[in-house]
Amino acid sequence: MLEPLFAPSVQHTLDLIGIFVFAISGALLAVRKNFDVFGIAVLAEVTALGGGLFRDLIIGAVPPAAFTDLGYFVTPLLAALLIVFLHPQVERIQLGVNVFDAAGLGLFCVTGTTKAYDHGLGLTQSATLGLATAVGGGVLRDVLANEVPSLLRWDRDLYAVPAMVGATMVVLCIRYDALTPFTSSLAAITAFVLRLLAMRYHWRAPRAWNRRSTVREE
């Protein structure tokens, strides 16, 4: 069992911030897809809580935190409400949303990895589940909105790699017994900054060998 990285109240606040910014991204997609207010709320909830829900089902932590902590459930509703009334303004500050989403990504890959390790998974598996926690909500969001998950698309800026780097840093710290609030914050910040850089410079992952952009996407 790892020592708690942060004071529980700090951890909880960080979680709620991550949930809020992911919920914003879900609600915005729902508005773009022309869903009604319930669709907006559902997509906000799924985006914010889906990754953690998947993690908790895998490690057998049922009922999942999303269904035991009322704050986890209410926060996405507040985000949805905000977007229902303010979506033109929020879209105009899309950059700000992306920055918050990057912060959520950094945070979730760290907390997901440590929680998985706490439940007895190996180091590689913990990092994988941390990655899944960070990106899972976005994948569910896109599947429900009937779109190809942006995680998988070659024409989107790098998203998985920053989370992979953050999760890897955490398991290396665990391996060498160096996981402290400082090092785990460093891992989260590294993932956060890498994601910001990927957006700023449009870093993209290569596709399969010999695959040129002349190949039309189906």
Place this chain on the structure above:
Amino acid sequence: MLEPLFAPSVQHTLDLIGIFVFAISGALLAVRKNFDVFGIAVLAEVTALGGGLFRDLIIGAVPPAAFTDLGYFVTPLLAALLIVFLHPQVERIQLGVNVFDAAGLGLFCVTGTTKAYDHGLGLTQSATLGLATAVGGGVLRDVLANEVPSLLRWDRDLYAVPAMVGATMVVLCIRYDALTPFTSSLAAITAFVLRLLAMRYHWRAPRAWNRRSTVREE
């Protein structure tokens, strides 16, 4: 632990009716999408059992009822068989199907909520999970059929709200120690009638503020 609301055999019969009508809606969509008979059976099973399966995974009731009670598994197959041979007739009585589907919605939001509360979830979470039980199968059906879930679309009559009202009535009854076969039947019937009214008068939920129908759906 709540007292069982109904005699077990009554409860079981109600469950099977709910499963049957949801399976009909899944099988009909499969026919419209031109799936083969196995696709029809799969979509019937997923629509009928998906919501309860999700609920059971969340509350840790594994193996889920869908995999322990043979009747739950066979009923959707019968519905699929019926639709394979009689789909033109059933489509003609679409109204009847919708009425049964509304009955399933009312029933599942009540039983889902009480089962979640029985497994130790809080009141708000129990209502949420009851809602998810009622609408989850339909969402899975639409995802597998590669369509935008009709739950999320603004151009469909209200579906989530009746289930939310029913689930809320149940948790209020639990809160004030008034959950009896009578009050829970009342909750199911309220959800059922609200859904019928929503279909009859084409009640729809609003979309995001400033979102006009001139905005084309992507």
Place this chain on the structure above:
Amino acid sequence: MLEPLFAPSVQHTLDLIGIFVFAISGALLAVRKNFDVFGIAVLAEVTALGGGLFRDLIIGAVPPAAFTDLGYFVTPLLAALLIVFLHPQVERIQLGVNVFDAAGLGLFCVTGTTKAYDHGLGLTQSATLGLATAVGGGVLRDVLANEVPSLLRWDRDLYAVPAMVGATMVVLCIRYDALTPFTSSLAAITAFVLRLLAMRYHWRAPRAWNRRSTVREE
């Protein structure tokens, strides 16, 4: 508790072969959809491990084997790497891939059924879960790639039926106390050969009564 069918090392090798060939099919679809290398790796993992993950969640075997056995996790990555560099060659030997995929189908329906029975499910439910183990990864693959699952489409050669036959043979052997390495191999081989025949002779399942091919697929 059933006796282990094969020596553990034999069983494990067979599992890894099944995982590898399913991962190939996921990675190939990802290349066709023009995903980047991370998308290819994700789709390979999901296709290879999705069916077993679903089975383990249903029977409550958490954390699932996919997250405890490092070989299960690494094998799809190797398959993805292979496809990234060699996809034109592999597509040319599509027949070979299909043969391996059929082998994975036969194998997974047998191991999925026996594992489900070992965890206390009834015979029918065990066969159903064995079928879900065999086809589940492919369904998840198609959902993530935003395509109608080929399992459900009438214009694809039979896929579910061979797995159903294999799983049914296994539960009949269990029922009559005749499950041995020989009979379970026979079940896997029967499923394998049936799938090969279905591909060779383009066996297809019927659609709903009165449904003609003049009906355009939506």
